[in-house]
Amino acid sequence: MTASGQPALRPPGTLLKAVVADDEQLAREELCFLLEQIDGVDVVGQAANGMEALDEIGRHAPDLAFLDVQMPGLTGFEVARRLIELGTSPGVIFVTAYDQRAIEAFEVNAVDYLLKPVDAARLELAVARARKRRSENEPLAGQLDRLVRLIAGQKDRPEQVAVKVNDRFVLVQADDIIHASLAEDSITIVTGQVSGTSNDRTLDELQARLDPDVFWRVHRSHLVNINKVKEIVPWFSRNYLLRMTDAKATEIPVSRSQTRRLRDYLKL
Numbered sequence: 001m002t003a004s005g006q007p008a009l010r011p012p013g014t015l016l017k018a019v020v021a022d023d024e025q026l027a028r029e030e031l032c033f034l035l036e037q038i039d040g041v042d043v044v045g046q047a048a049n050g051m052e053a054l055d056e057i058g059r060h061a062p063d064l065a066f067l068d069v070q071m072p073g074l075t076g077f078e079v080a081r082r083l084i085e086l087g088t089s090p091g092v093i094f095v096t097a098y099d100q101r102a103i104e105a106f107e108v109n110a111v112d113y114l115l116k117p118v119d120a121a122r123l124e125l126a127v128a129r130a131r132k133r134r135s136e137n138e139p140l141a142g143q144l145d146r147l148v149r150l151i152a153g154q155k156d157r158p159e160q161v162a163v164k165v166n167d168r169f170v171l172v173q174a175d176d177i178i179h180a181s182l183a184e185d186s187i188t189i190v191t192g193q194v195s196g197t198s199n200d201r202t203l204d205e206l207q208a209r210l211d212p213d214v215f216w217r218v219h220r221s222h223l224v225n226i227n228k229v230k231e232i233v234p235w236f237s238r239n240y241l242l243r244m245t246d247a248k249a250t251e252i253p254v255s256r257s258q259t260r261r262l263r264d265y266l267k268l
Contacts, residue, residue, distance in 0.1 A: 014040060014131070015040055015041075015042055016040055016041050016042070016062075016063040016064055016127070016130070016131060016134075017042050017044045017060060017061075017062040017063050017064070018035055018041055018042065018043050018044065018062050018063065018064040018065070018066060019043075019044060019045040019046070019047065019053065019056045019057050019060060019062045019064070019065050019066070019090070020032050020035070020043060020045075020046050020047070020066045021046070021047035021048075021049075021050070021052065021053035021056070021065070021066065021067050021068055021071065021076070021079070022047075022048070022066075022068035022071070022095060023048050023049055023068060023070075023071045023072055024068070025048070027068070027095075027116065027117075027118075028046055028048070028068075030117075030118065031066060031095065031118055031123075032046065034118060034120050034123050035066075035123070035127075037120070038123070038124055038127055040131075041064075041127060044060045044062060045057075045059065045060045045062065048071075049071050049072045049073045049074070050071045050072070050073045050074025050075060050076070050078060050079045051073045051074060051204060053065070053067060053071070053074070053076075053079050054074070054079060054082055054083075057083065057088060057090060058088070061088075061090075062090050063090055063091060063130075063134065064090055064091045064092075064093060064127070064130055065079075065083070065090040065091070065092050065093070066093050066094075066095055066114075067079055067080060067092060067093070067094055067095065068094075068095045068096075069094055069095065069096040069097075070096075070097075073204070073205070073208070074204065074208055075208075076094050076095070076096075077094075078208055078212070080092050080094075081212055082217075085216075085217065085257070085258065085261065086257055087257055087260070091112075091130035091133060091134060092112075093112045093113065093114060093126050093130060094112070094113040094114070095113070095114045095116060095118065096113055096114070096115060096116065097115065097116045112126045112129055112130065113126075114126055159173060159174060160172065160173060160174065161173075161174050161177065161189065161198070161206075161209070161210075162198075162199065163189045163191070163194055163195075163196035163197070163198065164196045164197045164198070164199065165194055165195070165196035166196075170194050170196065172189075172191050172193075172194060174210055174211070175214070175225070175227075176191045176192060176193075177189055177190070177191055177210075177215070177225055177228075178190050178191055178192065178224070178225055178228040178244050178245055178246045178250075179222060179223065179224045179225065179228070179244050179246070179250060179252060180198065180203065180206055180222070180223040181221055181222050181223070181252070182202075182203045182220075182221045182222075183221065187200055187202075187203060187206060189206075190244075190246050190250070191246075192245070192246065192247075195246075203217070203220075203221070203223055206223065207223055210223075214226060214227060216258070216261075217258070218242065218252060218253075218254045218255060218258045218262070219252065219253050219254065219255045219258070220255065222252045222253070224242060224244065224252055226265070228244055228245045228246075229242050229243070229244060229245070230243050230244060230245045230249065231243040232262075232266070233251065235253065235254075237256075238259070239253070239254055239255075239256060239259050240253075240254045240259060240262060241253055241254070242254060
């Protein structure tokens, strides 16, 4: 039986694994409690921020991911975008306190959402919809991508980024960044004019502040401005190196998980 006393909406023997991500502990625990009342749902992981959500999803490979829209580090939208880039495809259900305009964006893109405080009956419906989509193998990547682009485009992103060069900080236009790379716990930012370090502690933090349509995480240690790629060089195992437009013509490897996205984008 479900939380509302109705028969379970699942085929016999089918179990959905779920990860719940919300920075508010009480809200997270309440959602987990409600999910545990639904037959056929097993909460296998919890996260208090966006980075933890990615870790838990990578660890458990859940069928469903409940993502709070507003989380520290990475928002629910940014987590969803990262999942798309990684080729990971759990059913994503956003949990939000957003206004009507944002709700319309969810509905138009056919991506499910829950309004806070979460209603048990509405949660059951969201789970049933997710189960139906999985049984029909309905692709959600395109719908998620459109939604994330729409919502992310509403956020104010910095036009300038501070780059530390020797003992001073130089302000550079975000679009002038050619690439950023992580080595020995230090992030190097390169533009056409300067090369220096970032105050961001991780490449994830820097990436979260930049336009995701322009800056691609092509490798765990490299973030590139896709508009600043000069050449694409075939590499071993059908992978590629990106030769950038900086003075050193830096060559940056593309990870296997990002190679397909690059091929699709450039019609290779």
